[in-house]
Amino acid sequence: MMDKRATSADEPGASDWATSLDLHVDLHHGTRSISASLTRALRDAVRGGRLAPGTRLPSSRALAADLGIARNTVADVYGELVAEGWLTARQGSGTRVARRAEPRRSVRKARAVPELRHPLATPLTYNMLPGQPTLSAFPRTAWATAMRRALAAAPSEAFGYQGPAGRIELRRELAGYLARARGVQVAPERVVVCSGFVHGLGLMARVLKAQGARRVGVESYGIAEHRAVLERAGLRPVAIPVDADGMRTEGLADSGVQAVLLTPAHQFALGGALPAERRAELVDWARRTGGLVLEDDYDGEFRYDRQPIGALQGLDPDRVVYLGTASKSLAPALRLGWMVVPERLAGEVLRAKGMEWSASSLDQLALAELISSGGYDRHIRAMRQRYRRRRDQLVAMVEERAPHVRVTGLAAGLQALLLVPPGTDAAVVERARRDGLALMPLSSVAFAPPPSPLHAVIANYAAPPDHLYPGALAALARALTTSGEAQP
Incomplete structure (x- = not known):
């Protein structure tokens, strides 16, 4: 008669991988023998679905050592x-849960858990x-090379x-890069690495609140989540009007x-760059x-x-805190951002x-x-x-398909503003x-729209992959075609 133990996972030909697997087993044998207790525990784990079909089990030698029992006992079980x-x-593949060993199905119907989705994620075909x-343009090869070098030198x-x-x-690298590429006055000691812009903004909001600030000026068109971050810190966002050139600084006085949050290089979402005279007024x-x-x-x-x-x-x-992020230059998944803070605030921020x-x-080392x-x-x-x-x-x-639409905010950034006829x-x-394309109306980022609000949609030309x-x-062309025009 064939010895049942001849097929054990640690027989010659089986992978050494099985010796490193962990398996949790409750041996509440009471009056039962260890063998009977282990048999029942494994059978219940398979029947209940904790060990799914195809799951590889540890070798008999490894499991016996983990449980403090004889190897022959495990092999027999x-x-x-x-x-x-x-x-x-099977020889060479070890011991696994049988594919036909279906788990016991629960009598109670599991309660559906609602799927949480980031506001900028969409199930539509075109985003x-x-x-x-x-x-899809993330520099995978360059990043992998940088990570290997960073790991070797870390x-x-x-x-x-x-x-x-x-x-x-x-x-150190950010200090050099920001000085060279963005004209930032910075020393490494004043750079604080954070997990993206929202994290950095939250830190500054807490510092402002601790210093007694109550009101923070924000652009009248801007990201709602940024205003929510200020509110969660106990600050009150106050709308400051914007136009094609960015924030209108004459009303600050x-x-x-006590503080102002703005996007001076490329206003979100109108697309203007804050001119020199307004920059000077803001600093003054x-x-x-x-x-x-x-x-x-x-x-x-x-x-x-x-x-x-x-x-x-x-x-x-x-007087200016600089906040940047790798979310647009590389990818949001990295969760890497940075702040350059005034020397007098560095300790409070940390x-x-x-x-x-x-x-x-x-x-951080890879970047x-x-x-x-x-x-x-x-x-x-x-x-x-x-x-x-x-x-x-x-x-x-x-220009070709929807000449009635005016495109603005084109000098920089990743999106364009499409001005459409009023009310459309x-x-x-x-x-x-309905055509599978996700667009954002400008009205959704309006905090305090002007008396004559703009009618527009924001189109991010960077987001869709090439194909x-x-x-x-x-x-987009079909969506922009008004009902009074022939559909293309």
């Missing part, structure tokens, strides 16, 4: 369950919602708990705000009142038809941050390596060319949705 059809054992780059302490400021390697207001300016430089690196516009922070590093929300040290090797600059240049082509294709399509913006968004972009443009 495995053989018994193989004979009963609960397990299978032109603002807020993300071309995800000191052992990089794998431990980190301080709130972030890895010094990244802070009468607004009663901060100096005169002791206010603080929070600069969101969310896509300042992507400019096309204009000379580079430096960061506002360069005008007064003591105390507010503590050990929370620390971005991965390994990702530092990518910047130092020139890979980050090369990627930005390549994406700038790609997005310029995308933008030009969108403009050409609108909601219809455009709905027609697009879907022609279809996205075609769907």
